[in-house]
Amino acid sequence: MLIIENLTKTFDPGTVNEKKVIDRLNLQISAGDFITVIGGNGAGKSTMLNLICGVYPADGGKIILAGNEIQDMPEHKRAKDFGRVFQDPLMGTAANMQLAENLALAFRRGKRRGLSWGILEEERELYQKRLATLGLGLEDRLNDKIGLLSGGQRQAVTLLMATLNAPKLLLLDEHTAALDPNTAEIVLNLTDKIISEQNLTALMVTHNMQAAIDHGNRLIMMDKGNIIYDVRGPEKQKLKVEDLLRLFQELSSGGGFSDSMLG
């Protein structure tokens, strides 16, 4: 479904800050995969996601989505195939616009926009239904500005927005990191529910190792811009947090997980 070949990215080339962040990375994602991604700070997880959706161009390598090379396409042209939820709850929504307006913007992801009305009456019903599935009582707040919602609520809405039109690939970058444990749990369960209901393919970066084991069918560990461990199916299900820590010690070239990763 998505094939990454020899992907390379160096930030600030030719300066003292030059940093090779992604180093000949290879990854094959099959349709229906739900992959959790772990790795220390600065391992290149966010950079990999950003390269996939084109926030900045790669220096080398290929990204092939459903048979098409997309590595040279600008971000806005790739957007129709990707749903994204960022780590920062403020990043995924337009604060000064209503909940319904935000959903309407997302409903038209990747589509040509014209001079027809930005939100149609019948859409409101659909949004109300979808918001109700979140179980956060947001279905009654369609006309509220998104900026009035809490971080957790906004993140849940962003998740809904990213999946309103089933994307080919859903990219989640520590989307529960800024939430309290309770809300994080709710949003994670919602994530599971939406992915299984819509049969989505997803990449989910997390620092919570238990969550990385519990969710998804495949787990990859990144270090220094590369994948150092890739496990799936029953073998993944059997993993324990201790196993992951030990594996990281063995496979990574020094460093180590920060305490926060014990989540």
Next chain:
Amino acid sequence: MQFLLAVEGAVAQGLLWSILALGSYITFRLLNFTDMTVDGSFTTGACVTAICIANGIPPVLALLVSLSAGSFAGAITGFLHNKLEIPEVLAGILTQISLYSINLRIMGRANQQLLQYDTIFKQLQNLLAEIGLNLSSDRVAIIIGLIFVTIVIIVLYWFFGTEIGSIIRATGNNEAMVRALGQNTENTKFIALIIANSCIALAGSLVGMYQGAADVGMGAGAIVIGLASIVIGEVILRRVIAFGSKMVAVVIGSIIYRIIVALVLQLGLSTNDLKLITAIIVALALFLPNAVSKHYAKKARELAAKETNDA
């Protein structure tokens, strides 16, 4: 009586200039883009109209030509910012400065009188006189101002409710999100700049005809006048949130600004002091809301402290 007349004039000016303020509202507030093109595109609007009328082109047509000249000015700023990656403030300043020379070229001199020609103001005045309605030129200007302000507000209200308009508003909120939703933020900024500067040139065209002259210096400080109208409107109508009402607030802000100016002039200050006074008004209007919310925050703290002591 004399003051009442001054107020009439102020309302007329306020309505005509409010179209400039509405244009600035699009860039400053909706797009969150500090567009400095304003002073130039406003003057361009007036100059193009003056030269068209002086060459026998019907005033209504001159108005439309001015509007497209303004859209062109906005497009240049958009090009400088998007394609040459010049920071937004500087991009606008560059357009504004070059428009000074261009405006001189358009008119072939520093100013163009219109007193001996027909303008839409005189046309309407004559029309009304024919049916026995003799109105002062300020009253005619109020009618024309109301008509144009209404048209502009309706068009903007419609446009910013469409899919394209919505994505422009979203660009002002969160560019990363707009790109993630598959829209090119360069395009959205480009469109918004074009629309904003079309409004601003339209205002320049109307003000030029109303004053009966276009002058290359007439736009100096226009941007601050636009801002003054926006912030006065926001301070006075603090609670409105709907887009339509916010635009009406800008218009009211523009009228109030002109009334303040009229008052100040009545007090004996000269028109040369106006720029200073405008700057003070803007500074005050920006400072007051902060001061008020700080005051309430302090009250809330005092109340909380008292409640803790009581408990």
